[in-house]
Amino acid sequence: MVGGLMVAMALPASAATIDTGATYVFVNRFSGKAMDVYGWSTSNGAPVNQWSRNDLAVQQWKFQSSGTSGYYEIKNVHSGKLLELAGSTDGTQLTQNSDGNTKTQHWAVKDSDSGYVRFINRASGKAIDVWEWKTEDGAKLAGFSDLNGANQQWSLTKLGSGGDPGTGAPTGQWPSSAGSVKISGTVSVSGTFDGGMKTYCCIGDGGQSESQDPMFKIANGGTLQNVIIGSPAGDGVHCEGTCTLKNVWWNDIGEDAATFKGTGGGTSYVIGGGARSGSDKTFQHNGNGTVSISGFYLNGSGKLYRACGNCSSSHQRHVKIDNVLVSDVDMVAGINSNWGDTATITRLVVDGGATVCGKYKGVSKGSEPSYIGEGWNDSNCKVTKSDVTYK
Known part of the structure; x- marks a missing residue:
């Protein structure tokens, strides 16, 4: 990296x-x-x-x-x-x-x-x-x-002296807010936006509507760091190309915490941070390339990561998940095996039970992808049982 x-x-x-x-x-x-x-x-x-x-x-x-x-x-x-x-x-x-x-x-x-x-x-x-x-x-x-x-x-x-999330493995503890900022429209980010650990809200209705605007729209190569996203948060964060989300916390996931839309290849990074109170996906991958998630804590959601299975454009997508703690989730990573997607998972801690790597059959827009089953240590699901610790 x-x-x-x-x-x-x-x-x-x-x-x-x-x-x-x-x-x-x-x-x-x-x-x-x-x-x-x-x-x-x-x-x-x-x-x-x-x-x-x-x-x-x-x-x-x-x-x-x-x-x-x-x-x-x-x-x-x-x-x-x-x-x-x-x-x-x-x-x-x-x-x-x-x-x-x-x-x-x-x-x-x-x-x-x-x-x-x-x-x-x-x-x-x-x-x-x-x-x-x-x-x-x-x-x-x-x-x-x-x-x-x-x-x-x-x-x-x-390393810089302020706000680096490198404090070790995720503990499940939530950070304190340094204040509140209410916004009425999407914040566009190019370069680096440092929120100083303030809580930003309020867009959308907090539900699962697909038409909501994002709180932050990050240009290719941009970084969003040291931000707490409050509720309602619309469609969370949109990464238009590759991006870095560093020490970002979602108090309420809403529709999705972040959507990765870039189609130019490359890797986007989620480093540290956490999210809670979701009902479906946390990180939605609509573009191509790789999403790398490390040091992250998720409490209460359908999935940590989902490679889109019925977007208007089909892509091969990859996710790397390392040193992540999940609690009360249904699935850690959902990928489309027929498109050659991969999930590489290491140092995962699961509090409760969860499908670790779920394989789907991706389809064209307008249809629903079908679930194939859980994969272990194969060409798509690059994870072994020794990589996962259950609490």
Whole structure:
């Protein structure tokens, strides 16, 4: 996850500009994936791998002094553990561990080119490397001889100080409102709109009518962040192209929380936030491309995500759902298997029961799609039972 998430962030830093008071996300130059403590583990020895960038605490890192000039310790915000390379053999897994003040936890940060850096371990002299040039989520990060390859180069992206939702896995707690704003018509957003955690309403009747206007209409590449959407909220949020919804909360889903309409491909992101009190769909995908939902909490709705099964134009659509908590929902993701849709689901927590990945037969406009059944670990439903925790 790269360009669409550059909100309130500095340009990649060089070794000479590391700020020990700042929080960083490390993104690999080759894969575009972020350094991530796998499975939100807080255990010593847990692997540190790469994952699609979500800016949550599991991907946040802080530099601190090692006590030796030229070397840092690097601490994960979620676990409080330090990056460690416990062996000197090429291919040794990168892990986290409690602070032992050992050379295996000390890192030099070396400049590469174009603003990228390499992490060199003090004990072994090895660089942190995306093993075997992999690009998929969960791929191993390991120590390897310092070759200055793109898979050993990382951007150090400093997170902004205000409003980032990266506080960890969703807890089911609702944020406090910083005030109320009543609007009488759709707010058009280009660039970034930061609502300062105020509650915005009131459009529409709060029902399921398909003709309601949206509260926010986001232009291609735009970002809506730090907003609470009150009731009534009309047709929620419309993304006209790709967009980023960051730390957005829906007090009442109404018709849909958000509709993704762009047909130019690419990925839209829902990062953090939550929604409640819905009767049908939460995120409606009418266009094409991918919707990535991470760190999100949903309480009370028909579906978290639905790929449109009878829109005027048929598309292949994809959804990635990671680190999401759902409660009192019927289905997590509904996709059209006959059009090649996919749902990739990891680190899902279900409070109660729900169909995780439902497959439909998409049809032309004017007809109703038929339900085929639930899928597990197949070409459309890329989810295993070990990816789901039930409460």
